[in-house]
Amino acid sequence: MLALKTVFSRETSPKVMVFDEIDTGVSGRVGQAIAEKIREVSQYHQVFCITHLPQVAAISNKQLYIFKQVEDQKTATNVKQLSPNERIEAIALMLSGRDMTQTSLRMAKELLKEYHPMKK
Numbered sequence: 001m002l003a004l005k006t007v008f009s010r011e012t013s014p015k016v017m018v019f020d021e022i023d024t025g026v027s028g029r030v031g032q033a034i035a036e037k038i039r040e041v042s043q044y045h046q047v048f049c050i051t052h053l054p055q056v057a058a059i060s061n062k063q064l065y066i067f068k069q070v071e072d073q074k075t076a077t078n079v080k081q082l083s084p085n086e087r088i089e090a091i092a093l094m095l096s097g098r099d100m101t102q103t104s105l106r107m108a109k110e111l112l113k114e115y116h117p118m119k120k
Contacts, residue, residue: 012044012045014044014045014046015045015046016045016046016047016048017041017045017046017047017048018047018048018049018050019038019047019048019049019050019051020050021050021051021052022034022038022049022051023035023051023052023053023056024052026053027053031053031054031055031056032055034053034055034056035053035055035056035058035059035115036059038056038059039059042061047060050066052094053094054091054094054095054108054111055111057087057090057091057094058091058108058111058112058114058115059115062081063081063082063087063090063091064079064080064081064082065079065080065081065082065086065090066078066079067080087112088105088108088109088112089105089108091108091111091112092104092105092107092108094108095107095108095111
């Protein structure tokens with residue numbers, strides 16, 4: 001489906017495309033390829049992508065964190081745009097799981113640097 005949307009995205013008027021965990025069950029090079037295709041689609045359309053894959057999160061221009069809070073027996077879903085430091089931490093957690101480490105933080109910074117090199 002992503003391949004088809006990538007091809008057809010060049011031929012249609014701008015719209016919002018939503019990908020809900022399109023990267024489930026993949027990692028490594030395949031995850032990177034998915035991230036690159038999503039970025040290609042984003043050149044023509046607004047893309048909203050729900051992901052747990054660090055490559056997909058890192059390639060995006062903005063990263064949102066969606067979370068639930070229970071208060072007075074009511075559950076609310078919240079969305080927060082992550083600051084640059086929060087984004088590094090979120091990607092580091094995707095890389096390492098439950099415990100963030102110095103290594104996962106370094107890897108998250110490298111991944112972001114790869115997709116968003118500093119402009120001179």
